[in-house]
Amino acid sequence: MSAHDRPSPRVRFAPSPTGFLHVGSARTFIFNWLYARRNHGAMILRLDDTDVERNTDASVQSIFEGLRWLGLAWDEEYKQSERLDLHRAAAQSIFEKGLAYRDFTPAHAAEGESSSAQGAASREGAWLFNPGMRDLPREESDRRAAAGESFALRYRVPRHQDRILQFNDAVYGLQSKPADDVEDFALLRSDGNPTYHLASCVDDADLRISHIIRGQDHLTNTFKHLLIFEGLNAPAPQFAHLPLLVAPDGAKLSKRKHGPVVSVTTYRDAGFLPQAFLNFLCLLGWSPKDDREFLTTDEITAVFTLDNINRSNAVINFSEQDPFDPKAVHLNGEHIRALPVDQLAAAIAPFLAQAGFHPTPEKLAAVTPLIRERIKLLGEAPAAADFFFLDELPAYDPAELIPQISKKESGDAALALRVLTKAREVLAHTPFDHDSLDAALRAAATDLGLKPGPMFQPIRVAVCGRKNAPPLFETMTVLGRDTCLHRIAQAEAKLTTL
């Protein structure tokens, strides 16, 4: 098959701006983007903003903010609300073909009455349509419309028993359903505005979307969409439905129920790298089928196919204690370690700034390699590196300075003091580079009859203010002699008052 037989695909991401950018939406966007890139097609962003009641500007901003952070560009952009004329014209055309009818039943009034009123004659399928309205003669319909009576426009779903609707979903396979099981859904609301189904299909047809890749919650709706495309005389695109992302309780993610963890910006603000977040999201419902899990965006693009997508919902694992899926955090740690130091430094800088630290580029470049293996989220950087930037160490328990000599034997304050005093003497004239410090301090330990461990612990606590920190010699090198000597002297003072 030549390139001419296969026009390049056009895919779209069509969020409705009724909230922030949701992780599930982000994944849908990513899968569309991957498909477009993989197949050299076009990625289209369309804001499906037909629900005037619920749309907000803040939401539009949040969506753009989230997508910008992901760093995946799109090629074309549209706003559904600017295409209303097209939708209404399409509705008119479907109506003229006799494929739709006016339903004058007042909105929200149709609720309970049909079931009891119709009796046995209507089968139990009264929900399918409103028989009185579906069969209303055209003249009467026109007269009532002309008189200003408001109506919704409904699709006249074919009712011959043998009419089967079907399509081949790229993920779920052949889907088919008797048209008889599809209700006469609305195309136009009584205020004249298009419904989601109409607007979406009209735009998909007009924008010549070739592949609709979207959440599985639309799988059943697709039968309606097939009917609309048919009414539009447009070929139906290829469909690919994605398994849903759900919360640990199995329910679909909602802000009200699950809080800010469903928003993309929460991940950004906690210090996820966009490529790590993307890596994680792709692994939910898709797999490269080999045992790789750490993948760059390019690597994913290279092997991404629709038929490697699963059919069952994926749980995104989080809790109050652990707001992020442990696997997402782990992958982020891997991506952090994979990043060149200068890029990591640049990524960390804003998080340090937020904590009030504004190191020089040189110092930042020196500190970054010391913490890169110790953080899994960029947001952990300030806490991991504070002592590099603080003039005065935060208060710590002087007891921390007392070294553990062996598993069961603990030293005392006198020992700690001897260590620190010795260290201060040695450090006063040792060159501040890794190897010199290493040699000098180990020799000092031998002098005191100590193993390296018990020797280094008091120094580490004195210099960093805590027991757990990056390797000692590198740390001291970055801190410099003056700071180290000063902090050791302070520690000695703490010990004498103990």
Add this chain to the structure above:
RNA sequence: GGCGCUAUCGUCUAGGGGUUAGGACGUGAGAUUCUCAAUCUUAAAACACGGGUUCGAUUCCCGUUAGCGCUACCA
């Protein structure tokens, strides 16, 4: 209620008529090490249930159950 989709370790997944059912995260143990981390080794941990088909089903078919989705003049 109707219609539809789904079902492998706690979670994400690979696999597929005959396998020690593989990997990853997390958890436990160990190694390494100046602490922590990183790294390496290792352990525990799964085919929802019931019927078929078959010499043989976790795998194919049917049913049950469970979960989810749709069933709006929301998207």
